Amino acid sequence: MKIIGLIIALSTGVLLISATGDFPRWADPASPASTHLSPHFIEKTMEETSVPNIVTAVLADYRGYDTMYETAVIFTAGLACFILLRVFVREEPGDRLYRHLLTGVTVRVKEGAKLPPSEDFERIDATWTPPDLIIKTICRFLIPFIQLFALYVIAHGHHSPGGGFQGGVILGASIILLAISQDLRTSVRRMREKLDAVLCAVGVIIYAGTGALCLLLGLNFLDYSALASVLHCDPVTARSHGILIVEIGVGIAVMCTMIWIYNNVSSIGKYDEGL
Amino acid sequence: MGDLIQIVVAKYNYWIYITLMMIGLYAMIVKNNLVKKIVGMNIFQTAIILFYVSTGAKRGATIPILEHGHGEHGVGTHVVHAVDYINPLPHVLMLTAIVVAVATLGVALALAIRVYNRYDTLEEDEILAKIREK
């Protein structure tokens, strides 16, 4: 097996490297890639879409159709992890651990037994470690600022590196930070599973729906200049606003998918104990 | 000899990334452990992303965000030259490819968890032995 793998890897590598014989030099300004399409993007972006960040303009407007499918891919991945792993448990199975808050005594409740509801006991994970007050407090303090920064990244995607994907991942990371620093049940209480799943679909619907709205208003799919009649501005500004709307949709979808995948994979579908 | 050095300097970025790709491909084919195969897959995809991004470079150019774009309300007050900015298209394509790689990684890990739950091992030869003896 190792010999076959080595032969395959070596022959593919030799094929690919010998095919680079005709490539232009690295960073050559006169290469076909830099002279065919990109001058149009670089020079005409400002007057056609009034968005200074050329990458965002190309991503969400010129090649916005690709980006819509990219968002659908990330949604599909979240849905796939859900359908593969999620186990809807009806009753509490297995051994659980509870900890008495006042004395620190740990109680193991066997399978099938129930603890009488009481304020003094909290449920802990099987991989519980003593709570570090510093970590819990600092993370709780930081999370709102992280989310604020993420909103800045989404909103400022027009003028600086950023956009929907980057901001969405940061938003998702803020909720996952809550799950890591405290425990999964806390984060699920904050962001419920049903809300998460529905919001994920809503994010992609915002993107595809904007495109469909353009279609219903008479122009082609994802042609944002059709929004000029709805937003009461000229077509160029309408493109800029259309880009912002779809970036918001992308941000919502990516945030919810990140949280969804983390919840499903770390608790192996049971949603009771995380990492 | 000078010729060879010329060629290497002109194209070494492509060669390095192709070598990385082949390391990832080798790992995917040869390794026995399912998670190591997934890591190899990730190396392969990441090397392709680096390959594309390196093709967008342009000597003497800056990042593709128009300077003086913020705050200027007149269109065409600043003439934009394509040579001043690097090629934005590979970056756009690779934003998509990164997302696709992450999505594939997520699904692969979920599948690996299910396989582990079923067979209690992640080594492929042990799994095949367990299947054969059923």
Add this chain to the structure above:
Amino acid sequence: MSQQYPALLVIVPLLSALVISAAGWINRRLCFPIAVAALGVAAYSSIGLLLRVLDEGAIVYRLGGWDPPMGIAYYVDHLNGLVLAVVSVVAFLNLIASKKSIELELGDKTAPFYALYVLQVTGLLGIVATGDAFNLYVLLEITALSGYAMLAMGKDRAQLSTLNYLYMGTIGACFYLLGVGYLYIVTGSLNMVDIANILPSLYESKAVLGAFIICLVGVWVKMAFFPLHAWLPNAYTHGPSAASSLIAPLVTKVMIYVMIRLILTVFTPEFAFNILAISKPIVWLACIAIFMGAILALAERNLKKMLTYIIVAEVGYMVGGAWLGNRAGMTGAILHIVNDALMTLCAFLVVSNIAYKLKGYAFDDLKGLVRKMPFTMGAFVVAALSIIGVPPTCGFFSKWYLISGAIQAGQYAFMVALLFSSLVNVVLFFRVIEICYYEPFSDDGGHGHGPPSEAMAEAPLTMLVPLFIVAAGLVLVGIYTGDIVNKIIEFAIPPGIV
């Protein structure tokens, strides 16, 4: 609205998949009607689009309002239009036929399954309709991911088989992406027609040769062309019946369409056939694929796995036919895309009916099945005749074109492989038919005293009616082959090929 058919074709299923996944959390019974409506709209749009193409010629739909190559464009011509119509109709019929089977095998996860089903169909339709090379990669990944998730919902070995499918599928898609990257570096464009315009001056370049080979290998991995086929039998056999009967007829055929599109439109036939001298080795490889598919199918005692090995052989037919290099061979390959999709759908719907009523589909479980499920077995006989290649079913006509193409090109080994495969198919299917028709039903305990009382326990009507439509379609498509070839396929192949 007819101007917008190319967009409606993919957008309506995409939006419906999202709505289904959100609606599944509210009320599970809403999912099936939404899915049926979405695929119905897609089927209607694709047929309408095909009729428009027959009237007007190739249609270019500019997405986002940007002209290609700045933006992404859909490019629908006769080849696309035909494959689009086939894909959407097959997916629609399969959805109606699989409703009961999905509810049986998937329990409380039917809502996400329907969403993944419709997403998969969106991906397939998008791959066929698009005219942009990178857009094809993204849609390839949507198709692949939703396919992995659906196939992994089976029992037993499903997850391991799907993980192997994932590794191979990712290698294939990454090879394709690399090929597109190489083309981009030397041409600067991503639009298929634009690349085809720029390439002729670059035919001597090593990069273009490398790009072609690596794209081709990537697509071969995804269509399970021998020797890269090892993932297909396990992945398709262990998946749930509804997933297998969607993915098996469609995904490999759409990959064959991608290969034909690469040969005909992007790298024009002059490059693929004349400048590169690899047609002969590829046809030899196709012959080996057909032989191996037939022989491995003979060794199987499980009906579903036997059918998946037949798919491997069918892929060999189409790849060999496309690379014969003449008009008859290419016509045979394109016609076989249509025919094989229908034949495989019919066969897998039969298996899905059997799995719904019985516990398994190993040969031992099928004894005397004709008394319990006569209509299903009747449709199975029609599918078997078509796969063998008996007139007037459609399978005969595509084989005819392939054989005449082989004779015309002087590739007699390919002709021998086709005839050998037909003979092996006869053995395979008559073996199954003999077990179903003539063996006593296994439930009567083997006593053999008196006639056993078998009530007819046929599959429900929602599973039978689509099966009949497909079986009738096999004969109808066969009868109307002349029309299909003369009105559609004739224009799909560029005039350069003789």
